Amino acid sequence: MENKETKRTDVNKLGEFGLIDHLTHDIVLQNKSSRRGIGDDAAVIDHGDLQTVVSSDMLVEGIHFDMMYTPLKHLGYKSVIVNLSDIYAMNARPTQITVSIAFSNRYSVEAIDELYEGILLACKLYNVDLVGGDTTSSPKGLIISITAIGEAKNEDIVYRDGAQSGDIICVSGDLGAAYLGLQILEREKQIYLEAPQVQPDLENQEYCLRRFLKPEARKDTIEYFAKHGFKPTSMIDISDGLASELFHICKQSDVGAYIEEDKVSIQPDAYQLALKFNVNPITCALNGGEDYELLFTVKPDDLEKVRFMPGVYLIGDILDKKEGINLHSSGGNIYPLEAQGWQHFKAE
């Protein structure tokens, strides 16, 4: 009665992006309203004057979060933020979400209340309505699947594929801190498991912890574009690390790029912490992920508009494709960047 398989290819062989390509490469969009499908931060559906932008993300206990150190309210908040970030990355305004959760009987009503408190707080602060979803049980753990819906005028939408040689590469804030927040929590978990009586050492680490546990989405960045009447040529949110996201933009825009190590902002506490963990701080920024900052490119003509954007860093330039994708290090060397991407499957 069981499903039989003649051939068995391990998913690790393909990796996340390989698997998505493999599963979706021959999809042909049938509906005229399906303006953009898989391959950007969100899909774009044509509804006349306004376009509907849709993005879905799934968070799984034991893969994306560890209940040992994740307060449920923060988890709910973050689950929403992760999805809103994708909508902002299209230069669109999120308006609605649906939330589907599955949880085992280990979770009480009070626990689910806490989770929802975080979900509803994020909805309130970002002016988004929770309009639907599903609630079910799971044999093990907690799974949260959120779909965010947003709107934008057709001419305002920013895709990943619009970067051109000469464009300036910008990031909406500092990077790497969320990754270091996770490292702190993992370390404290190990200490707790080995010696539960030891008090956690979380001093001077609030910034990194907050960046990991309760990130924000860059609503302000999008509002700044609208207020100042310009838009990026391409944009993506940084969930998997700067390197991986820059690769997406370069691949889809068919261009190369360089970024300068010195220009990538790393918050001082995060910098010190990286050294303490014996990691090169730039590596945390390049490959750490979960920062939920926006990586975007602007035309050289818009330089003056982004130079004084609060919190925005100009980290490099888009080049011709043949130049490759490189990091100019602080020491004056040039290193080809590598897309690390998302390693969950490999972690098993």
Place this chain on the structure above:
Amino acid sequence: MENKETKRTDVNKLGEFGLIDHLTHDIVLQNKSSRRGIGDDAAVIDHGDLQTVVSSDMLVEGIHFDMMYTPLKHLGYKSVIVNLSDIYAMNARPTQITVSIAFSNRYSVEAIDELYEGILLACKLYNVDLVGGDTTSSPKGLIISITAIGEAKNEDIVYRDGAQSGDIICVSGDLGAAYLGLQILEREKQIYLEAPQVQPDLENQEYCLRRFLKPEARKDTIEYFAKHGFKPTSMIDISDGLASELFHICKQSDVGAYIEEDKVSIQPDAYQLALKFNVNPITCALNGGEDYELLFTVKPDDLEKVRFMPGVYLIGDILDKKEGINLHSSGGNIYPLEAQGWQHFKAE
């Protein structure tokens, strides 16, 4: 470091509908475009002339499906159908879906391919585009979360709350067979586990098995309404059983109802099978669920329009609220109906 709880209420105490009420009762919609939130088959988002209709459903291995007897292609197909059914239940046309899946390393690329084959087949047959989603790993089992998006003119949308006393209650097809399909598979699973050499006895059971493993959504019913220029006063899809869905309509429309046992269609194979399993066939129709037929009400003036609708059964009338919700049995007795609803949490 662990989440501490002072009070612990078991989720079973509330049940699914109770929990949803509890979590969502104080949600206030903030966006003008959020026309309808939680509480119907789908949310409705106002985009001017066209309304966007959105519904999300989550299917969890070990809760909603058992890999022992669920071919992955059928599972993919069914996961889509379940969501499209919600969109049709709004008298809307599904246009896009997003699919998020989490799976353990027990699943190979070939297995996920099979699942996607089913997903894409349903998309093709129902003219729906797969435009996004998420792919991730899970520590255990397979979880599928789908969001379906549809469109309808504002004046065409049918909610659950429009039924009025005197309206005729209709069902788009026969009921109970899917539940019996599940019973066959559960029985064969037990036999297989106890005596693997015994060949499964699946003769004359194709209809029930197909209704459970590969259901269809009633696109044709919606098309019939459009073609004949009328619409129901209320509508819901039958996922939890006729009784439960009728309760939703009556509660939200603030009315009572009666249905006649004799008018509820049960397919002959399903009828025989129910007797073989020692279950009253009407109980399978009332409480079995997973039929994905549409339950709808029409104005008495539209009687002639529904009388000859292919496959549609007129099963009763909407009454004043004070009349309650009753079943007129074949034997001439009147029984108050009970909403059984969805029992997954209780099964744990």
